[in-house]
Amino acid sequence: MRCDLCYQSEPSTYVELHHNVGMIILRRVYTTEGELCRSCLDRSFWHHTLRNLTLGWWGTISFIMTWYYLLSNVVTYVQARSELRKARPRREAPREAVSGAEARRILEPFEHNVRMRLRDGETPEAIAQDLARFHGVELGAAQQFVDEQRQAA
Ligand SMILES: [Zn+2]
Incomplete structure (x- = not known):
């Protein structure tokens, strides 16, 4: 208003x-x-x-x-x-979570990092949640990415 x-x-x-x-x-x-x-x-x-x-x-x-x-x-x-x-103070519109090919492009540089964390025994869920939060990608896309790294490892 x-x-x-x-x-x-x-x-x-x-x-x-x-x-x-x-x-x-x-x-x-x-x-x-x-x-x-x-x-x-x-x-x-x-x-x-x-x-x-x-x-x-x-x-x-x-x-x-x-x-x-x-x-x-x-x-x-x-x-x-x-x-x-x-009336709540206006907040920044939340950034739209990215999915699909765009999410993959964002997450690709972290392949090695994800594999290291998997090797260290972190759960795929925790890693996916971190990725989604820090890189603004959809959780589903992050999970898929982590799963792929797990299979590739
Ligand atoms: Zn005024």
């Missing part, structure tokens, strides 16, 4: 934050509304909170509305933070 303020594709969540500016008789409300990432959420929350605290109170209705906005912003903020905590 893209953040509406900084346009980074970070996990973001929808919030509405407000602050009141009291002017004795008149008042104005400023709102931030949109999908925000964590750092923009923090920045917006403090932006509105600071202004509510300093500019909010001046006027009867303003006094009430400022309390309301302070509290509703805190509720929004706490909920949004927990939403964002649930």
